Amino acid sequence: MANKKETMYDNVMKQYNKVADYMDLDPNIRKILAVTNNEIIIHFPVRMDNGDVEIFTGYRVQHNNALGPYKGGLRYHADVDVEAAKALAIWMTWKTSLAGLPYGGAKGGIQLDPRKYSITELERITRRFTYALGENIGAEHDIPAPDVNTNAQTMAWIADTYMSTKSPSERSKHQHVVTGKPVGSGGLEGRDRATGFGVYLTIRLYHESRGESLKGKTFIVQGFGNVGYWASKFLEADGAKLIAVQDAHATIHDEAGFSVEDLFEHSKPRKNSIAGFADDKEIDPKQFFGLECDILIPAALGNQITEENAADVKAPLIAEGANGPTTDAAEKILLENGVTIIPDILCNSGGVIGSYFEWLQNRNGELWQLDEIMIRLEKKLTGVFKKVENEVKERQTDWRTAAYVLAIYRIEMAYKQRGIFP
Structure with missing residues (x-):
């Protein structure tokens, strides 16, 4: 009998139970x-x-x-x-x-x-x-x-x-x-870029904490929708180079790099599809995760990095722009191979923080300007990043475990303080 394919729900429950223990x-x-x-x-x-x-x-x-x-x-x-x-x-x-x-x-x-x-x-x-x-x-x-x-x-x-x-x-x-x-x-002005900005910012903060800049770093992106585009745009502006992109229709790779804006202009009228942008640069989709690069950004769907392809990953850093792109079994392999993973609940949280700002703006009858919004977003994200980074160092654990501990502990405290009705 064939093994049942692991679902995203299986994955999230494995993560939860591991951290709960x-x-x-x-x-x-x-x-x-x-x-x-x-x-x-x-x-x-x-x-x-x-x-x-x-x-x-x-x-x-x-x-x-x-x-x-x-x-x-x-x-x-x-x-x-x-x-x-x-x-x-x-x-x-x-x-x-x-x-x-x-x-x-x-x-x-x-x-x-x-x-x-x-x-x-x-x-x-x-x-x-x-x-x-x-x-x-x-x-x-x-x-x-x-x-x-x-x-x-x-x-x-x-x-x-x-x-x-x-x-x-x-x-x-x-x-x-x-x-x-x-x-x-x-x-909210700027809500379109909030998630991608968060992906970029966590990558930048990670490198800054190690005394490095993004200049000259190479990155690859799976998914070139809203998150993939904005993350790429901000990274490119900081001197990083986009060398490969994959979506459901094509996988392209060029060590010389791609122009983020040119690729976006091509994909926009094609419902974010990169197909046809660089036919001579297309590669086998199965090669994507194994490409040599500094940063891998899965920004498409869940369960993309699995037990079958995790060992292929060459990037020393994975920034999860999508929700649940890495299975629990794949993460074990990646961590053993020394790969650092900035988990989705931290990496792509810029979107929900931007949503909170919009909710507040509507609720209070206010109107915020873009520069004010981006300053607030960066301040909030930086604070969350530093908390997770400190937890990683204090517990000598991986980034996902540290982030989960902080997230679940806050909810645990709410229940303990309020009690369980009745």
Whole structure:
């Protein structure tokens, strides 16, 4: 009988149980954090452009809200299911806790390939899903945000649909039901680059702590969507060189380097696909993780670096721009080989910190300028990075374990101080 393929949920639970053992987590709190609070599955009909009705399945998993409202993205992808949403929701709980935000963790999405639908169909799908979710989301209850294959436009549709279910006098109170909205609809200036900036900043801080600069460093990126592009843009501006990119359609490599902006301009009208940019530089996708470089940034989907390819990795540093890109078995191999991994809950937390700023801005009726936002973001991320770095040094452990200990300890303290109802 063939071995069952390890899922993201298997991975997150292995990570959790390992750290719970390591930190001797209170057994009662361990039970609470091992399960999700709510798992919502919705089947809903939508009329297509040709008049036919198609049935879609949407998910929203709410893991824990001990520290505040549930927070997490909505993704549109063929691989979305309840198990993936559970894993991603748990990671969001750790991420928001580590960042010191007043949030819990949630995640969800719709099981579909958005490339197969027109913009008008995607709007109807989004609005119908929002209506079906009803009071399962809310500005003080559960606040969605963009994720894989969703964007500011998606969030604008959700906000408009949700607010339309409220009385006219109440609508303004619900604008922050989602974050990641267009700037003209209450969004935060700079939210588009927040996650990629966080990836870049943690890489820069890591090198600075070792007395190094990014000038002359080479990096490779898996996924050239919003996160991969902005991380690359900031790294290139600091003197690093992008030498390879991989997405679902192509893998390109050139030791002379690629222009980040040229690649972006090529991919933008092709829904972030790099295919056709450098046909003469294409390589076998299986060679990607084994390329010689200084920094590897997985910024696509989960479970990409596995037991099968971990030994191929040549980069001494992995910065996890995606959620859960490295399996537990792969991490063991990487750590044994001396590879440092900046974990996702630290590395890509710039996005949720930016979301928090937007939520505050809407809630308080304020309007922040881009330069002010980026200063706040850098200050917040730097503080979190330093805390994790100190934990690594004090405990003589790896970065993921250190980050998890800090994240879970904060939630443990909240439960101990408040008690368990009743």
